[in-house]
Amino acid sequence: MADWQIELIKVVFIWAWALIIAVVMTWVERRASAMMQDRLGPNRAGPFGLLQPLADGIKLFTKEDIIPERARKILFVLGPPLFALPAFSAYAVIPFGDKIVIGGKEIILQVSDVNIGFLFILALSAIAVYGLVIGGWASNSKYSILGGLRATAQLISYEVPMGLALLTIVLLDGTFSLREIVLQQQGTFLGFLPNWGFFKQPLGFIIFLVAAYAEANRVPFDLPECESELVTGYHTEYGSMRLGLYLFGEYVNLVTLSAITVCLFFGGWSLPYVDMSKFLGPVSYGIASFFVFFFKQAFFLFLFVWVRWTVPRFRYDQLMGLGWKALIPLGLVNLFITALLVQLTT
């Protein structure tokens, strides 16, 4: 097969895979929430309610597209795709496995190992803000506008600590390529710990995790869509698949964020203390690395649900206070300490 055919197959399959995780995640979230609240959750459609996401999808597809008469029509239509496009595309630079040899060809398990993969994800997450604010503004409803404003202020506030936390990883590893960052986390640190970003940057990891929950609009930072105040926030006026794009985009964001967490702080596809490539064949090694990455990712996806039913929602002033008064100064100090440590060890 020609190179471009392999690339095309990879694009289609990986795209579908990222979305399948997101679809299953909607089911996991509802079932796990039910479990934690001592109720059953969706259990009618298919075994254990596994077909529930499909049923929800069909329902969204067959609903009427309503554009409120007071809405700004063009922007109203533009909002959801503008949010979903970056969300769906961020998975393009995630290395979700090492490499696999098929038919004598070595294929890396990643859509594209560009040398600025890191910046690509940050850029996309910045673009997604426009989808929220345009959708909220164009709806011309007070709930939507307040939701959109809150979402914008929250997302841009937490983008800064997130950038500062990720900066320390770049400082340590000296590259923007996510694959190379993962490769540098093999082996051990201080002789007994896995050489993971988590152990080298514990403070950076905590800042990143808090900022990630705020970026994903998840509890305890779900103020842009908190039901008790704003109906559903910026997508109050949306229905049908336009609403579907917003909801689904958020779940794909969770998948991407947990994948980034694994890549940067938990050694990606590598197992601690064990080098799988030594005793596995080229094909089985590829598959094994894929599953290692997937299980790590699944843990962080589950953590999103777990935190949701553990921590209560913040107040808006607390949210802004945490971002600007705690996380950003901490991030700057952490950056300074990391620079000092790198300087001392070079």
Place this chain on the structure above:
Amino acid sequence: MMSGFETIVMYLGMSLLVILMMLGASAFLGPYRPSPEKATTFECGVPLLDPGHKRYSVKYYLVAVLFLVFDLETILIYPLAVKYRAFAALGWGIFFEVFIFVLVLLLGLLYAIKKGAVEWD
């Protein structure tokens, strides 16, 4: 050999295509029965009380301005972070540059906090 960006463009194209297909399928499969009631703006159980576009807190604007400063800072410091090890090998000069840069930012942030730019009441 591909440099990698063609594939990313393909990936973006794939996302765009599926999004358009989803919206198209929804428009095709869904019913179309417009009524003036459906087209009204949502309000909790009563007729529309007040317009959506009204004055909102200036704090949102302040946060956006603050964000611009810190976002620019991130952009400036990223290239430095990538090459930090190479410069660190040459001596302590680069460390003091980072130190002064971060210090100025931190002081600016403390000033903004002191002035109450991120206080919500």
